[in-house]
Structure formats: structure tokens, C-alpha cells
Amino acid sequence: MKLDTSGFETSMPTIGFGSSNDMLDGFSTVPSFDLPRTTDFDGFQKEAVQMVKPAKGTTTLAFIFKEGVMVAADSRASMGGYISSQSVKKIIEINPYMLGTMAGGAADCQFWHRNLGIKCRLHELANKRRISVSGASKLLANMLYSYRGMGLSVGTMIAGWDETGPGLYYVDNEGGRLKGDRFSVGSGSPYAYGVLDSGYKFDMTVEEASELARRSIYHATFRDGASGGVASVYHVGPNGWKKLSGDDVGELHYHYYPVPPAIAEQVMEEAAAE
Amino acid sequence: MSIFEYNGSAVVAMVGKNCFAIASDRRLGVQLQTIATDFKRISKIHDRLFIGLSGLATDVQTLYQRLVFRHKLYQLREERDMKPETFASLVSAILYEKRFGPYLCQPVIAGLGEDDKPFICTMDSIGAKELAKDFVVSGTASESLYGACEAMYKPDMEAEELFETISQALLSSVDRDCLSGWGGHVYVVTPNEIKERILKGRMD
Numbered sequence: 001m002k003l004d005t006s007g008f009e010t011s012m013p014t015i016g017f018g019s020s021n022d023m024l025d026g027f028s029t030v031p032s033f034d035l036p037r038t039t040d041f042d043g044f045q046k047e048a049v050q051m052v053k054p055a056k057g058t059t060t061l062a063f064i065f066k067e068g069v070m071v072a073a074d075s076r077a078s079m080g081g082y083i084s085s086q087s088v089k090k091i092i093e094i095n096p097y098m099l100g101t102m103a104g105g106a107a108d109c110q111f112w113h114r115n116l117g118i119k120c121r122l123h124e125l126a127n128k129r130r131i132s133v134s135g136a137s138k139l140l141a142n143m144l145y146s147y148r149g150m151g152l153s154v155g156t157m158i159a160g161w162d163e164t165g166p167g168l169y170y171v172d173n174e175g176g177r178l179k180g181d182r183f184s185v186g187s188g189s190p191y192a193y194g195v196l197d198s199g200y201k202f203d204m205t206v207e208e209a210s211e212l213a214r215r216s217i218y219h220a221t222f223r224d225g226a227s228g229g230v231a232s233v234y235h236v237g238p239n240g241w242k243k244l245s246g247d248d249v250g251e252l253h254y255h256y257y258p259v260p261p262a263i264a265e266q267v268m269e270e271a272a273a274e
Numbered sequence: 275m276s277i278f279e280y281n282g283s284a285v286v287a288m289v290g291k292n293c294f295a296i297a298s299d300r301r302l303g304v305q306l307q308t309i310a311t312d313f314k315r316i317s318k319i320h321d322r323l324f325i326g327l328s329g330l331a332t333d334v335q336t337l338y339q340r341l342v343f344r345h346k347l348y349q350l351r352e353e354r355d356m357k358p359e360t361f362a363s364l365v366s367a368i369l370y371e372k373r374f375g376p377y378l379c380q381p382v383i384a385g386l387g388e389d390d391k392p393f394i395c396t397m398d399s400i401g402a403k404e405l406a407k408d409f410v411v412s413g414t415a416s417e418s419l420y421g422a423c424e425a426m427y428k429p430d431m432e433a434e435e436l437f438e439t440i441s442q443a444l445l446s447s448v449d450r451d452c453l454s455g456w457g458g459h460v461y462v463v464t465p466n467e468i469k470e471r472i473l474k475g476r477m478d
Contacts, residue, residue: 081275081279081414081452082450083452225306225308228476250476253478
């Protein structure tokens with residue numbers, strides 16, 4: 001039986017000679033991209049990095065608890081101050097038992113998660129068993145490491161359930177990979193951590209954990225300008241992932257805080273007192 | 275992000291039939307972080323004259339205090355309230371005094387002039403007046419506001435309809451802006467009364 005060593009191959013993108021030959025199916029080699037033919041390659045790269053940079057405006061979080069992994073995210077895409085969309089899918093379904101979250105460049109995250117899904121399926125076919133979360137996150141981290149410094153913007157969490165139980169890894173575009181049981185990524189993450197850390201217990205039921213995740217995302221969308229839209233919550237259990245809820249954050253506010261805002265007379269009194 | 279986008283703001287004023295409406299958002303932020311959701315951007319100068327200031331929050335407050343001072347002096351000397359057109363010229367002059375170190379705000383002035391004729395105008399941060407017959411906008415959400423007002427505005431609206439129109443225009447515009455929103459504050463002014471209302475908006 002031939003071992004699958006595609007993960008070990010060095011993956012420097014080929015320069016200038018065009019893509020690989022037609023005989024290969026294009027999936028077992030690491031994708032190689034044509035490099036631009038410009039006179040100012042460094043400047044071009046720098047501009048590309050800058051273009052993607054402001055885009056980690058988001059809030060995603062994931063944590064491990066007794067019943068599996070809870071994954072949650074908002075759904076806003078912002079370009080500087082402008083909200084370009086309130087309905088972006090930031091939780092990507094890599095395969096029926098693994099989820100990835102999106103923070104950073106949308107195109108980068110979507111492409112590389114799909115690519116990871118392909119690699120995981122190939123692993124399954126070659127080895128007759130599912131890939132572990134540890135292995136999948138390592139594949140992604142290695143791929144991203146080889147593109148280090150080229151302006152990719154990816155801050156993702158890989159969450160899944162394998163033979164060793166629930167697994168959660170944080171992987172980013174620098175090639176970093178961390179194992180942990182609580183992560184939050186994005187501009188709204190400090191606010192989400194505040195709520196998540198104070199409410200977290202390992203022994204929670206699925207309902208308690210999903211409410212904690214939803215609340216954390218809600219509080220992050222309230223405080224952070226670059227997060228908002230819909231708070232989606234997924235649960236990864238022994239039988240795979242399941243979407244639990246997708247609540248509009250605008251309505252969640254009045255659900256959590258039904259008291260009406262400061263009444264007009266109060267505001268006018270404060271104004272007169274100034 | 276530029277210094278005008280540091281705190282985030284949205285202000286709009288519209289003209290109706292013998293009435294006007296002026297509205298603003300309520301968020302005070304420090305870049306992306308929201309600090310307060312009850313910040314006052316529109317202030318009354320006298321019963322028939324309001325000014326809404328967008329831009330850097332510290333300049334909003336300081337400029338407002340200066341303008342109230344100047345208006346009170348005027349009241350003492352002239353024993354009457356300032357006309358909106360005169361007040362607009364006053365604001366323009368005060369802003370131009372600081373031509374080479376300006377107040378980083380854009381005012382929106384709305385008032386009822388003689389014969390209860392509504393008057394609105396806006397200015398850039400160094401005092402260039404822009405008079406309009408229908409609506410004026412300013413703030414980080416100004417481009418969205420232009421679009422929404424253009425689509426929703428009709429001339430000669432009564433006070434209730436004007437309130438609906440300006441509220442919808444404000445809320446739909448700030449929902450496309452990360453830096454403004456978190457509620458709305460609307461004043462509808464007719465010759466007989468001032469109606470102040472707070473809008474429930476998306477708090478994200």
C-alpha cells in the first residue's frame with residue numbers, strides 16, 4: 001500500500017513556467033498559481049497585502065465542551081466603513097463531520113477550506129478511514145505556510161469530531177497552528193471572549209452551550225462595528241455537525257434587553273442641565 | 275480611516291410643508307469599538323432652530339457650546355431669536371475663522387424662518403454653505419443617506435409623513451454603515467410644537 005505523502009511535498013509555487021502538465025489531475029499536487037508579470041513585483045505584493053488587510057472585521061468563536069464542539073459566527077462583511085453584506089456564510093462545511101470558520105479574506109478562506117475538503121476526501125479514499133482533526137489542520141497549516149508573506153489573509157478554526165473525540169485547532173495565514181479548547185477570532189473577539197470566558201463550564205448541555213455561544217456573538221456584534229447580521233451556531237457531535245440556530249442580531253438585542261431605550265424627557269433634562 | 279470617521283455619525287434634515295425634520299444616529303465609537311448608544315448630536319438653539327453636528331465628537335460638543343454662547347449674546351443685544359439664515363452665516367464665519375486648523379465637523383442646520391418657511395443647509399468643515407430645498411445629509415453614512423433620501427423624498431409632506439420618511443431613510447442608511455446607527459433620534463418641528471422621538475434600530 002502506497003502511503004499518501006502529498007502532505008509532505010514541498011509546495012513552492014512554480015515560477016513563470018505555467019501550470020502543471022495536463023496528465024496530472026491537478027489535485028494531488030499543491031495548486032500552483034501563475035505569478036504576475038510586472039516590473040515591480042515587490043510593490044505589487046505589498047499592494048495585494050494591503051488590499052486584504054482591513055478585512056478581519058468579524059467575530060467567530062469555537063469551544064470544546066462535554067458534548068462536543070460549539071462553533072458560532074456573525075455574518076457581516078465590511079470594507080472599511082461600508083457594510084458590503086449582512087448575510088455571509090462564515091462557517092464553512094468542510095465535510096459532514098468537520099467545520100471551518102472564516103475570518104480575513106473571504107476568497108482565501110473559501111478556496112483553502114474547499115481545497116482542504118478535497119485533501120481530506122483523498123485521504124479517506126487512500127487510507128480507508130477518516131482523517132483526524134489534527135491531521136486536517138496540519139494539512140491546512142502547511143499549505144498556508146508555503147504562501148507565507150504573499151498576502152493571504154486567513155484566520156480560521158478547524159473544529160471536528162474524530163476517533164480521539166472532539167478536536168479544535170486555530171490556523172492562520174502566518175502558518176501558525178494551535179490546539180486549544182476555546183478560541184475566538186476577528187475584530188469582535190475581545191468582546192466575545194469576555195462573555196465566553198465568564199460563562200464557560202466544561203459540563204454544559206448542548207442548549208446551555210449554544211445559548212452561551214449565541215450570547216457571545218451577540219455581545220460582540222453590539223460593541224464591534226465590523227460585526228453584525230445573523231448569529232449562526234453549529235454543534236459538532238459524534239455523528240457530525242448540525243446547525244442549531246441562525247438568529248438576526250438586531251432582533252436578539254430586543255429579546256435580551258426588552259426595556260425601551262432612554263425616554264425623551266430624560267434626554268431633554270440632561271440637555272438642559274449642561 | 276480618516277479623522278472624520280473616528281467617531282462615526284449620520285445626520286439628515288428634510289423639508290416638509292411649513293415644517294422640517296432633523297434626525298441623527300446615536301452611536302459614539304472609537305473607530306470600530308462602540309462606546310455609547312445615547313450620544314446627542316442634534317441640539318436646539320431656540321424653539322425654531324436646530325443644529326446637528328457630525329464628525330469628531332469632541333468638536334461637536336465644543337462647537338455647539340460656542341454657538342449657544344454666541345446666540346445668547348445675540349439674544350441679549352437684539353432681544354429676539356436669530357433667524358436661521360443669519361445663524362447659518364454665523365456658523366460659516368466661525369468655521370472659517372479656523373481655516374488652517376479647522377473644527378472637524380460638518381454641521382446641518384434646520385429652522386423655521388419668516389412666515390414659517392422651513393430652512394435647511396449644510397456646510398463642510400471650513401464653512402462652505404450648501405442650501406437645499408429638499409434635504410441635506412452629513413456624516414460617515416452620507417452616501418447611503420443621499421441615495422435613500424433621493425428615493426424616498428417627496429415635496430410638501432405633512433409632519434407625520436415627514437417623520438416616517440426621514441426615519442426610514444436614516445435607519446436604512448445606517449444599516450449599511452459600520453460606524454453609525456445603534457438607534458435614531460428624530461425631531462419634527464412645526465410652528466406649534468417640537469416632537470422628539472427615539473427610534474428603535476438595529477443594535478449591531
